Amino acid sequence: MKQKIKAALLASSLLLMPVAGLADTADGDALNSMTWDEVVELAKGGEVNWFLWGGSDNINQYVSEYIGGRLKDEYGITLNRVGLSDTVEAVNIVLGEKESGVMDAGSVDMIWINGENFRTMKQGGLAYCGYTDILPNNAFVDWTNPAIANDFGVPVEGCEVPWSKAQFAFAYDTARLDNPPRSIGELIDWVQENPGRFTYPAPPDFNGSVFVRHVFYHAAGGVDSLLGDFDQARFDEVAAKTWGILNDMEPYLWREGRTYPASISAMEQLYANSEVDLTFNYEPSGVGLNIENGVFPPTTQGYGLTDGTIGNTNYTIIPFNSPNKAAALVLQNLLLSGEAQYQKARPDVWGAAPAIEVSRTSDAVQADFGTIVAHPNVVPADELAKAALPELQASWISAIEKGWLENVGQ
Amino acid sequence: MSNAESIPMRSFRVLTGVVLITWLVLPLIPLAIWSFARGWFYPDLLPKTWTLRAWEYAMSDTAGVLDSLWLTIGISLAATVLSILVGVPAGRALGMYKFRGKEIVELMILAPTIVPGIAVVLGIHSVFISMGLNNTVWGVILVHLIPTLPYMVLVMSGIFANYDPAFEAQARSLGASPLKTFWYVTLPAIRPGIIVGGLFAFLVSWSQYILTLLIGGGRVETLPLLLFNFATAGRNDITGAIGMIYILPGIIILLLTAKHLSGRSGAVGGFGQI
Numbered sequence: 044m045k046q047k048i049k050a051a052l053l054a055s056s057l058l059l060m061p062v063a064g065l066a067d068t069a070d071g072d073a074l075n076s077m078t079w080d081e082v083v084e085l086a087k088g089g090e091v092n093w094f095l096w097g098g099s100d101n102i103n104q105y106v107s108e109y110i111g112g113r114l115k116d117e118y119g120i121t122l123n124r125v126g127l128s129d130t131v132e133a134v135n136i137v138l139g140e141k142e143s144g145v146m147d148a149g150s151v152d153m154i155w156i157n158g159e160n161f162r163t164m165k166q167g168g169l170a171y172c173g174y175t176d177i178l179p180n181n182a183f184v185d186w187t188n189p190a191i192a193n194d195f196g197v198p199v200e201g202c203e204v205p206w207s208k209a210q211f212a213f214a215y216d217t218a219r220l221d222n223p224p225r226s227i228g229e230l231i232d233w234v235q236e237n238p239g240r241f242t243y244p245a246p247p248d249f250n251g252s253v254f255v256r257h258v259f260y261h262a263a264g265g266v267d268s269l270l271g272d273f274d275q276a277r278f279d280e281v282a283a284k285t286w287g288i289l290n291d292m293e294p295y296l297w298r299e300g301r302t303y304p305a306s307i308s309a310m311e312q313l314y315a316n317s318e319v320d321l322t323f324n325y326e327p328s329g330v331g332l333n334i335e336n337g338v339f340p341p342t343t344q345g346y347g348l349t350d351g352t353i354g355n356t357n358y359t360i361i362p363f364n365s366p367n368k369a370a371a372l373v374l375q376n377l378l379l380s381g382e383a384q385y386q387k388a389r390p391d392v393w394g395a396a397p398a399i400e401v402s403r404t405s406d407a408v409q410a411d412f413g414t415i416v417a418h419p420n421v422v423p424a425d426e427l428a429k430a431a432l433p434e435l436q437a438s439w440i441s442a443i444e445k446g447w448l449e450n451v452g453q
Numbered sequence: 454m455s456n457a458e459s460i461p462m463r464s465f466r467v468l469t470g471v472v473l474i475t476w477l478v479l480p481l482i483p484l485a486i487w488s489f490a491r492g493w494f495y496p497d498l499l500p501k502t503w504t505l506r507a508w509e510y511a512m513s514d515t516a517g518v519l520d521s522l523w524l525t526i527g528i529s530l531a532a533t534v535l536s537i538l539v540g541v542p543a544g545r546a547l548g549m550y551k552f553r554g555k556e557i558v559e560l561m562i563l564a565p566t567i568v569p570g571i572a573v574v575l576g577i578h579s580v581f582i583s584m585g586l587n588n589t590v591w592g593v594i595l596v597h598l599i600p601t602l603p604y605m606v607l608v609m610s611g612i613f614a615n616y617d618p619a620f621e622a623q624a625r626s627l628g629a630s631p632l633k634t635f636w637y638v639t640l641p642a643i644r645p646g647i648i649v650g651g652l653f654a655f656l657v658s659w660s661q662y663i664l665t666l667l668i669g670g671g672r673v674e675t676l677p678l679l680l681f682n683f684a685t686a687g688r689n690d691i692t693g694a695i696g697m698i699y700i701l702p703g704i705i706i707l708l709l710t711a712k713h714l715s716g717r718s719g720a721v722g723g724f725g726q727i
């Protein structure tokens with residue numbers, strides 16, 4: 044009986060196993076030594092499973108309709124967009140597959156990623172690396188820019204390809220406020236003068252965490268002394284000041300700081316319902332989309348800080364065990380093209396800032412970029428970029444998040 | 454029953470009905486309104502701008518809601534049928550017989566309702582990978598049995614605890630085959646339990662998120678997965694539209710089985726065994 048069950052299980056598992064005939068599109072080393080034409084030839088007619096945050100219809104439409112349409116028409120590749128609520132879900136799938144010994148038949152071909160999740164993928168040996176030079180459109184990427192070559196302080200080293208740039212920005216409702224606080228120093232005073240009208244999502248929420256880092260930079264008197272490897276003595280000194288500021292602020296927060304919103308969308312709802320007067324986001328173009336989608340009042344206006352805001356780059360990564368690496372490379376190359384980056388930058392499509400150097404693209408694409416009129420309520424990327432702050436290394440970030448939970452969030 | 458008793462009894466039942474409907478239906482009204490709203494801000498009682506955009510998106514190919522609806526119905530129906538096939542014999546054994554280690558078997562069957570799914574799902578995932586069941590619809594159906602079976606077995610063991618096997622013996626002595634006995638004697642007696650247990654199983658399978666996500670590898674995209682994308686992103690309009698579609702099958706099945714859910718049904722009493 045036991046034997047029978049075993050045989051039945053084996054038979055059913057054989058039936059359900061993915062077709063193994065496409066093994067060569069899973070072999071990253073072989074792909075890395077091919078020419079681009081060979082890669083495209085191999086990718087034709089295949090499929091690619093792209094896992095990315097799925098909470099915006101605009102982004103979903105851009106990916107499924109524009110990118111998926113071009114992939115189908117030009118290469119015969121089927122794009123299967125898999126929506127996620129949190130990117131870590133896709134990382135966990137790859138991690139589970141590696142632990143179970145799935146080395147070339149994984150279910151994830153590409154992930155939209157950065158920061159902590161990239162660090163997990165890279166350190167865990169979960170990423171396919173060393174392919175960036177074969178992508179023709181890699182020429183548009185400025186790898187000498189440290190903000191591109193490092194993902195939250197972790198060197199990219201050919202393990203992912205940039206997709207968009209983002210920079211933290213605040214937003215306020217012009218119908219409610221005349222003069223919002225325009226620096227972290229002003230904000231600290233403003234919160235005390237306007238009790239209950241401000242809050243921030245509890246770290247390790249992505250956006251709550253970056254807000255706390257702005258306060259951390261303020262407490263350090265600037266970011267310069269925090270760059271580089273983690274320094275325990277320096278951290279202890281700045282952290283003590285930061286927790287002091289945030290704990291002093293706490294009784295003046297929404298609900299006297301007894302609780303913090305768990306996510307940025309929870310805070311955006313508080314803002315939309317006039318419970319708090321300020322909101323912020325790492326993706327500044329979100330203000331425009333939120334107004335168009337009825338999430339924010341149309342009188343919302345985005346703005347930067349005079350002492351600067353933190354910027355980051357987000358990327359696409361191919362897991363080590365993707366069975367469709369050739370198709371994923373074609374997809375990455377398409378995403379980096381001037382036309383796709385222009386489409387993504389249009390405020391009516393998404394409004395995400397390009398991660399490529401527009402000056403390196405064709406004249407036609409440059410002319411297209413020239414026609415973009417930013418959403419009037421979104422603070423323009425070049426204006427934000429005038430006061431841009433770098434991200435810290437991931438070791439600093441996790442120490443700050445942990446410290447916040449122990450000293451402020453408790 | 455005399456009239457003097459039945460009038461307060463009736464008004465009590467009407468009152469409970471009203472309270473239940475208020476609790477169950479009122480929260481759905483804002484969801485329905487949101488699905489037609491473009492922005493709805495405090496202190497407005499109703500949205501200022503109405504639109505069909507959320508519904509247009511929900512019905513589009515990009516959203517994949519309709520494909521996902523059929524897939525979710527298929528998965529939940531299959532999980533329900535399998536739960537019945539396993540749950541009826543299991544419920545009979547637990548409800549009618551005393552045997553050594555019965556308490557342990559009962560505890561094991563109940564365990565999935567006590568242990569949170571998130572605690573065991575990573576282990577299940579690696580087992581399913583080694584069996585080649587991950588990323589498949591069949592794998593998802595199979596893993597849904599873990600949370601659905603306790604309900605099925607519980608209901609069926611309650612039914613069988615009040616079931617008299619002498620009827621079966623009688624039918625057999627009158628010459629009925631085992632199959633005929635089951636069809637004409639056993640099945641009619643346990644049918645209310647199968648309907649109620651099946652309803653539980655369907656609804657529990659219908660609402661699975663984390664098991665589907667991990668075992669399906671994101672490739673088996675059921676409605677809760679789509680719904681979560683927008684709910685966590687704060688898109689009340691699209692969440693409302695998908696949510697309306699999401700609750701529809703549950704309501705239809707509830708209406709179809711409503712008469713078996715009343716207090717007079719045998720399926721609702723007799724949990725005493727466990």
